[in-house]
Structure formats: C-alpha cells, structure tokens
Amino acid sequence: MSDNRTATYPVTPRSKVKRMYERGAYDRAAVHAVLDAAFLCHIAYVIDGQPFCTPTIHWREGDRLYWHGSSASRMLKHEKKGVQVCLTVSHLDGLVLARSGFNHSANYRSAMCFGTAAIVDDPQEKARALEAITNRFWPGRAETLRPIDGQELKATTVIGMTIEEAAMKARDKGVGDDDLDDAALPVWAGVIPVSTVIGALKPSPVMDPSIAVPEGVAHYREGRRLDEVLLETQALYEKR
Amino acid sequence: MSDNRTATYPVTPRSKVKRMYERGAYDRAAVHAVLDAAFLCHIAYVIDGQPFCTPTIHWREGDRLYWHGSSASRMLKHEKKGVQVCLTVSHLDGLVLARSGFNHSANYRSAMCFGTAAIVDDPQEKARALEAITNRFWPGRAETLRPIDGQELKATTVIGMTIEEAAMKARDKGVGDDDLDDAALPVWAGVIPVSTVIGALKPSPVMDPSIAVPEGVAHYREGRRLDEVLLETQALYEKR
Numbered sequence: 001m002s003d004n005r006t007a008t009y010p011v012t013p014r015s016k017v018k019r020m021y022e023r024g025a026y027d028r029a030a031v032h033a034v035l036d037a038a039f040l041c042h043i044a045y046v047i048d049g050q051p052f053c054t055p056t057i058h059w060r061e062g063d064r065l066y067w068h069g070s071s072a073s074r075m076l077k078h079e080k081k082g083v084q085v086c087l088t089v090s091h092l093d094g095l096v097l098a099r100s101g102f103n104h105s106a107n108y109r110s111a112m113c114f115g116t117a118a119i120v121d122d123p124q125e126k127a128r129a130l131e132a133i134t135n136r137f138w139p140g141r142a143e144t145l146r147p148i149d150g151q152e153l154k155a156t157t158v159i160g161m162t163i164e165e166a167a168m169k170a171r172d173k174g175v176g177d178d179d180l181d182d183a184a185l186p187v188w189a190g191v192i193p194v195s196t197v198i199g200a201l202k203p204s205p206v207m208d209p210s211i212a213v214p215e216g217v218a219h220y221r222e223g224r225r226l227d228e229v230l231l232e233t234q235a236l237y238e239k240r
Numbered sequence: 241m242s243d244n245r246t247a248t249y250p251v252t253p254r255s256k257v258k259r260m261y262e263r264g265a266y267d268r269a270a271v272h273a274v275l276d277a278a279f280l281c282h283i284a285y286v287i288d289g290q291p292f293c294t295p296t297i298h299w300r301e302g303d304r305l306y307w308h309g310s311s312a313s314r315m316l317k318h319e320k321k322g323v324q325v326c327l328t329v330s331h332l333d334g335l336v337l338a339r340s341g342f343n344h345s346a347n348y349r350s351a352m353c354f355g356t357a358a359i360v361d362d363p364q365e366k367a368r369a370l371e372a373i374t375n376r377f378w379p380g381r382a383e384t385l386r387p388i389d390g391q392e393l394k395a396t397t398v399i400g401m402t403i404e405e406a407a408m409k410a411r412d413k414g415v416g417d418d419d420l421d422d423a424a425l426p427v428w429a430g431v432i433p434v435s436t437v438i439g440a441l442k443p444s445p446v447m448d449p450s451i452a453v454p455e456g457v458a459h460y461r462e463g464r465r466l467d468e469v470l471l472e473t474q475a476l477y478e479k480r
Contacts, residue, residue, distance in 0.1 A: 199433035
C-alpha cells in the first residue's frame with residue numbers, strides 16, 4: 001500500500017476543476033473513496049486522433065489502477081506501448097428539481113484520473129493483480145477458485161496505470177434556488193435520490209445446492225447499496 | 241423524430257464490436273434503448289493529444305444527442321469548433337461469479353456513439369433543446385417553471401451531436417462455466433444482480449407544503465428502477 005494516502009495529488013492545468021471549482025478536491029482519500037465505491041469506470045483514450053470511451057471494471061492498489069481484458073481487445077492492443085488515458089468513475093446520487101430550468105441539477109460524486117497506461121508484463125505484478133481483481137471484490141475468494149491455467153493467463157491482458165494527477169468533484173445538497181426569490185414560486189422542488197442496490201443473489205442452477213454463500217460474497221446482501229459494499233470489501237482487502 | 245428508427249447505424253472499423261462481437265448490435269432501437277435508460281453518460285474528447293473523460297447529463301431527439309453546461313466549461317469551449325467525440329452510456333446489471341477467475345464476468349448494457357459535437361448556435365434549436373432537457377425527464381415540467389432569462393440563456397451552452405455510428409453491447413445471462421467441467425467444483429457460483437433505484441423524494445424544506453408532486457415527477461416513485469422510469473418518460477416525450 002502507498003504510504004502517502006493522506007497527501008494530495010498535484011493540481012495541474014490538466015486536472016484542475018474549472019467549472020464549479022468549489023466542488024473539487026485533490027486529496028487521495030477523497031479520490032480513492034469515489035474510485036473504490038464503483039465496479040465500473042470509463043476510460044478515454046485516443047487512436048489516430050479519434051477518442052474512444054470504454055466502460056470496464058477497475059481495481060486499485062495504492063496509487064495504481066488496474067483493468068483487464070482479452071489480449072485481443074483493441075484498446076489493450078493499442079495501449080501496449082503505454083499511452084495517456086483518463087479514467088473516470090461517476091456515481092449518480094440524485095436528480096435536483098428547482099423552480100427554473102437553469103437551477104435544475106444533479107447530485108453526484110466523480111473522480112477523473114490521469115496517467116500513462118501500459119500492459120503489466122512483470123509476471124509477479126500480473127499474478128498479484130489477477131488475484132486482487134477477485135479478492136478485492138469478494139474477500140478470500142481467489143483461494144477457493146480453480147487456479148488460472150497457462151492458456152487463460154496468456155489470453156488475459158492486465159493494464160496498469162499509476163495515477164499522476166486526479167481530481168474528485170461532488171455535489172451533495174438540496175435545491176439551489178431555495179435561498180433565492182424563486183423559492184416562493186408555486187412549483188414542486190426537491191431532490192429525487194437514486195442509488196445502486198443489490199438484488200437477490202441468483203445461485204447457479206447447476207450448482208450443488210448444499211454449497212452455502214461464502215463469507216466474501218455475503219457482503220452483497222439484497223437491498224444493500226453497492227457503493228457501500230465495495231468500500232467495505234476494499235477496506236478488508238487493504239487490511240489483509 | 242427521425243423516421244428511420246428501425247434502421248441500423250453503419251458498421252465501420254471505428255464502431256465495430258471486436259471483442260465478444262456476438263454481444264454487439266447496431267440497430268437504432270437497441271442503441272437508443274441503452275441511451276434513453278440513463279441520465280448520465282461519459283464523453284471522451286481530446287485536447288492537444290490528451291484524452292479527457294467527462295460525465296454529464298445527456299438527452300436524445302431522434303439521431304441527435306444533446307448535453308449542456310456553463311459557457312465557461314473547458315470541454316464546451318474546446319468543442320465550439322466542432323470536434324470528434326465518443327459518447328458512452330453504460331448500465332451495470334450484475335456481477336457474475338464463476339468457479340475460475342477467468343470466467344468471472346459482469347452483466348451490462350452499453351452504447352458507444354461516435355460523431356462531431358458542436359455548440360448549438362441556432363436560437364430555435366437551442367430553445368427546443370433546453371425545453372427538452374426538462375420535459376424529456378419530467379413530462380410537462382418545462383411549462384410550469386419560471387422561464388429562462390436572457391442572462392441564463394447566455395451562460396448556458398448546449399452541445400449537439402448527430403450520431404454517425406454507434407454500437408450497443410450487452411451481456412445478460414448466468415455463469416459462463418455452468419456448461420463446462422468446472423461446474424462440478426465445490427465453489428459458490430451465481431449472479432449478484434444490481435440496479436439503480438429511486439429513493440423517497442425529498443421535497444424542498446422551504447416549499448409551500450400544500451404543493452403536490454406533479455404528474456411528470458410522480459413517475460419517480462420510491463423503489464422503482466431508474467432505467468425503467470427514464471424509458472417511460474422518453475416514450476411520453478416522443479409521443480407529445
């Protein structure tokens with residue numbers, strides 16, 4: 001684990017929050033809290049001047065972010081050389097309805113991370129990353145699985161990126177015109193909260209039904225918020 | 241509305257789904273169903289070779305996608321000239337746990353749209369788009385609001401992009417190794433479904449409490465799935 005978790009990422013022209021800058025933060029804890037609460041991120045990269053925005057699963061180890069895929073994937077083939085990327089995680093927390101169109105808004109948390117992404121070639125780092133992708137989400141699960149074989153290892157590309165700069169941005173409040181003259185208008189105003197929650201587990205229909213839900217999976221209880229479970233499992237992973 | 245809703249977007253090297261191509265589709269209905277079910281998208285764009293990935297709210301009118309922001313925002317300033325972007329919408333539907341790390345997966349729906357984004361300068365298109373951003377999410381709401389004033393109109397930039405190419409990709413099934421030898425291993429396997437749901441509305445604390453929740457907002461009932469509500473309100477908007 002990185003030992004500078006309380007420090008702040010450098011603020012540069014690239015990472016500085018310009019619009020609504022009062023909603024921005026650059027400290028590692030704030031950035032990591034947004035990243036770790038999500039399963040899915042979006043990665044922007046450029047091929048021959050054309051931007052692409054690809055959703056994928058990410059995981060974090062200190063200041064390093066990882067994602068993976070088939071060795072055949074276009075994005076990863078391209079990134080073998082090591083390229084600039086921007087990895088963004090966003091959580092939608094609410095729709096904010098004001099008395100004017102102008103003051104409608106959204107509650108959200110987002111983190112934008114900049115760095116150079118490259119294929120993880122070192123066999124030890126690759127093995128550790130592939131163990132982490134399981135254990136980070138479901139503590140202790142990797143040890144219970146059928147081990148990865150040589151063919152699978154060859155077919156899987158792991159991409160790593162050290163966060164060079166990052167910014168977190170969030171809005172978490174009520175209606176923006178509550179303290180303006182507009183508040184007196186006879187229009188319904190308020191917040192529609194939204195959250196991503198876990199449904200009832202669907203065990204494999206061909207599994208021996210006597211196999212109980214293991215501890216690492218039991219965190220994902222029906223009705224719980226996914227972001228809270230993911231922060232919990234990341235904390236357990238870091239304490240290991 | 242576009243009259244070619246049942247047609248297919250052109251498949252090009254840029255938009256062709258390469259990895260797991262059997263999960264891809266290019267028809268307008270499939271692409272639009274993913275776009276319309278989300279409030280938030282991620283947009284990839286390039287400034288001086290550096291990719292950025294920005295989350296924002298989007299809305300759709302036929303084959304045209306819109307988003308907006310302050311005229312001061314970096315992204316929109318840059319896009320005034322009209323630039324290539326990739327707008328992606330993703331829904332996470334489930335975490336898929338197999339008996340090997342290799343066969344762990346996710347259930348999801350995503351759409352990637354390519355086009356040239358530019359500031360909407362035409363006053364009529366801009367006014368229509370600003371009405372749509374409200375009415376598309378909350379049918380009939382725009383007419384109830386305090387009208388936008390000249391200063392606000394000036395401060396708001398609307399960006400439009402005609403979808404030139406688009407691909408939809410989805411996975412919606414059980415565990416990938418259920419029909420392999422691994423299925424006999426004594427490991428818990430299954431799907432953890434996730435969905436984004438609506439919480440209890442939080443009316444503004446300064447609002448006259450006799451103001452009832454209007455019809456356009458009442459679609460957002462506690463416990464409902466956000467994607468279903470957004471498809472419903474889009475359908476109502478298109479029927480207007």
